[in-house]
Amino acid sequence: MSTLAEAPRDQFQTDANRTATDDVRRLAVRRALSNYQTARNRTGATFTDWKSARSAAATIKHEAVNHLDKYLEEFERKFTARGGKVFWASNSEQARNYILELAAARGVRSIVKSKAMTGEEIHLNPALLAAGYGVVESDLGEYIQQLKGEAPYHFVFPCMHLRRDEISDLFEKELGTAKTDNPEELTMIARRVLRRAYIDADMGISGGNFIVADTGMISITENEGNARLTVGIPKIHVALIGIEKVVPCLGDLALLLPMLATAGTGQHLTGYNSMYGGPRQPGETDGPEEFHVVLLDNHRTRLLADPEQRDALHCIRCGACLNVCPIFKNIGGHTYGTTYQGPIGSVITPHFRGLQDWKHLSGASSLCGACTETCPVGIDIHHHLLRNRRNAAQEKPAPGESLVWRMFAFLMRRPALYKFASRFAPLGSLLHPLIERTALDPVRAWTNTRDFPSAPLRSFRAQFKAHQAQKAAAISQNGGAK
Amino acid sequence: MNSQNGDREAILGRVREALRVPAPLKHPAERSAGGEPTTAHFREWLPPVGPSLDEKFALFAKLSETLRSELIVCADLAQAAAEIASLSSAESWKTIALHRGGLLDKLAPLLPNNLAQLCVDGGYDKNALEACDAGITECELLVAQTGSVCVTSDNSGGRVLSVLPPHHIVIARQSQLVTDLTEAYESLAAKYRAHYPSMISFITGPSRTGDIERILVLGAHGPKRLTILLLP
Known part of the structure; x- marks a missing residue:
């Protein structure tokens, strides 16, 4: 990965250029995703009516997100009544400080974490480590990434880009274990x-996949059982969750859990779907003495304030849009430089971290719409990318680019002028090689990696006219016969 | 700690301000007048199950196989105990962990004498539980549509028993088999009213991971094996 000082746009461009030609990595990603696609299609086909299920899922999330204040307060009331504690964090710093102060106040020494993208978002691990706490990621993929000192590659499949021999080498180096090419042995x-x-x-x-308002619970979806153990054994449980969840x-989970599983991993239901309503209750055998839920805003309300793109907060983080995205397949997860990669990450990151700094992500799309098509809650992902582009241009117009478009529009609306101007295209083609790929080349972003097509001597309109005339002549010669 | 509940008012203020402009619903779905989602409809869209007990059982058995859960139909508690005894000798168990309960209280005396029992009720040593070869629990429900076992902290020996030992054995009755998650949630709501256990967990197959090259490996952190002993 590139240096931190680099602007996000430059880092993206540099990394994209490198990763797009990294065939080894691309093959690993493609193999992982083809296994996913097979499972996803098989499970999706067992639904009686996926489209209606999807509409209902979208409706549930629409109701929740558009009455967020009401449902968050309801959750808080119910959860608090069962002995839980809710902390509202406006930003990363508040969330980190709350957890750090809690750990200090309770004399915590070591911390075990289950997967939480919110933890990545607020850079929780570096803060905990700096304060002297031992922190271990317990999800296998996250654990591997932690050992590697790398951010997750994909927010559902954190180490999908690694081959088994690389993981074996990593374990050998960090844990001193013997080499093996058996995924089962590595897992053990x-x-x-x-x-x-x-x-x-x-x-x-932990993180949390859903906040359930009417019963005051949080729901965690996982396959390995690591989250069950993380929130079952230690005496304090902290769940860090975005307010939109x-x-x-x-x-509602009767619908959302099967859809999350199907879209996320191609399972009917993920291995463990667990709902936690408070700490250990009177009469219960075990469980934490304290359960804190940290509700994280961190600019989610900024996205909420945009009614046009508000449905991006319906996201249940299944990762399906990454898995079908041609851009993700080619440039990989780290290139995005974001906590949330892929199409949904490109939609939300500009809202969370600044439109001008992150607008380039919305340009990194073929607008094929595969993301929108696969989204289990029907988010209009690829159109939101277009809206980000529009908003970025409106907020900070690029005079040169807008002049080019205005000239193009001017020309296109005037057929005579267009015809006249197109006569000069062959001349342009003739002169272009003189400046091709130099700083003077106006289309060098294209010509750096591709050939620029040369204009034909006769325009399409001229060719078409000649063709029609020829046809008419042939018909009149045949005396109108068939 | 800074303020009691952090930036509560500021966040709620921003939320209310943001929601002053409504957002259109792009995917209208049927809902009842009260704004509550029509959970009854979920059944029409999700994978079909079939109304009869036989159909439910057949689907549960099929999914168990796909998930690599081991489903054993037992005629009575004596057979269930015999199945556990044979698993025990096959895997050379020394200690099993279990909890008190209607079925387990009757089953426990039938288990092999050479198998030490750790009862988790009223607290346990976590290192001792970790050292157990298997955990036996009851469950709330079995879910046909997904092949899941629903355990809770109330009736399945707490939070950890069903996930820490390497082999989880569930003892259940056929009458506990429900159609789908909707029925499961309804049934839990009817049983617990407002007083839910602190944990409800739908366990779907043994612990698994696909994190290494998306290749399935069982027993990532939780049990490598899940055996369901089904009594009439």
């Missing part, structure tokens, strides 16, 4: 190491 190495982490941890930190009723 992590299992053995992480078992101790759950037992020894004083605090478990709310759903009105527990019963």
Whole structure:
């Protein structure tokens, strides 16, 4: 990855150029995604009516997001009544400080974490490590990425870009284990190491897939059982969740959980779907003594304030849009430079982190619409990319580009002028090679990697006219016969 | 700690301000007048199950196989105990963990004498539980549509018993088999009213991961094996 000092746009361009030609990585990603696609299609086909299910899922999230204040307050009331504690964090710093102060106040030494993209978003691990706490990621993919010192590659499949031999080498280097090319043996190495982490941890930190308003619960979806252990064994549980994750009723999960599983991993239902309503209740065998939910805004309300793109907050983070995206397949996850990669990340990141700094992501799309098509909650993803482009241009017009478009529009509306101007195209083609790929070349972004087509001597209109005349002549010669 | 609940008022203020302009609903779906989602419709869209017990059982059995759960139909508790005894000798168990409950209280005395039992009720040593070869629990429900076992902290020995030992054995009755998640949630709501257990977990197959090259491996952190003993 490129240096931090680099502007996001330059980092993206540099990394995209490099990764798009990294055939080894592309092959690993393609293999992982083809396994996903097979499972996704098979499970999706078992639905009686996926489209209606999707409309209903969109409706549930629309209701929740458009009455966010009401449902968050309801959640808080119910959750607090069961002994939970809610902390509202406007930004990363508030969320980090709350967790750090809590850990300090309770004399925490070691922390085990299950997967939480919000944790990545607020850079929680570096803050905890800097404060002297041991933090272990317990999701296998996240654990591998933590050992590697790398951000997750994909927010559902964190290490999908790595081959088994690379993981084996990493384990050998970091854990001193013997080399193996067997995924099962590699998984068992992590299992053995992480078992101790759950037992020894004083605090478990999780994310959350859903906030359930009517019962005051949070719902966590996972396959490995690591989240179950993370929030089952340590005496303090902290769940860090974005405010948009709310759903009105527990019963809504009967639809959303199967859809999340199908779209996310191609399963009927993910291995463990667990709803937690408060800390250990009176009479219960085990469970944490304290359960804190940190509700994170961190600019989500900025996206909420845009009614046109508000539905981007309906996202249930299944990752399906990444898995079908031709851009993601070619440039990979790290190139985006964001916590949330792929099409949905390109939609929301400009709202979270600044439109001008992140508008280039909305340009990195073929607008094929595969993301919109596959989204289980029907977010209008590829049109939002267009809206980001429009908003960015309106907010900070690019005079040169807009002049070119105005000239183009002027020309296109005047057929005579267009015809006249197009006569000069062959001349342009003749002169262009003199400046091609130099700083003077107006289309060098194109010619750097591709050939620029040369204009034909006769325009299409001239050719078409001649063709029609020829046809008419032939018909009159045949005396109108067939 | 800074303020009691952080930036609560500021966030709610921003939310209310943002929501002053409504957003159109792009994918209208049927909902009842009260704004509540029509959960009854979910059944028409999700994978079909079939109304009879036989159909539900057939689907549950089929999904169990796909998920690599081991479903064993037992005639009575004595057979269930015999199945556990044979698993125990095959895997050379020394200690099993379990909890108190209607079925387990009757099952526990039938288990092999050479198998030590750790009962988690009222608290346990986590290292001792981690060292157990298997955990036996009851469950709330079985879900036909997804092949899931629903456990709760109330009736399945707490939060950890069903996920820490390497082999999870569930003992259930056929009458606990429900159609889908909608029925499961309705049933839990009817049983617990407002007093839900602190954990409800739908377990769908043994613990699994696909994190390495999207290749399925069982027993990532939780149980490598999930055995469901189904009594009439």
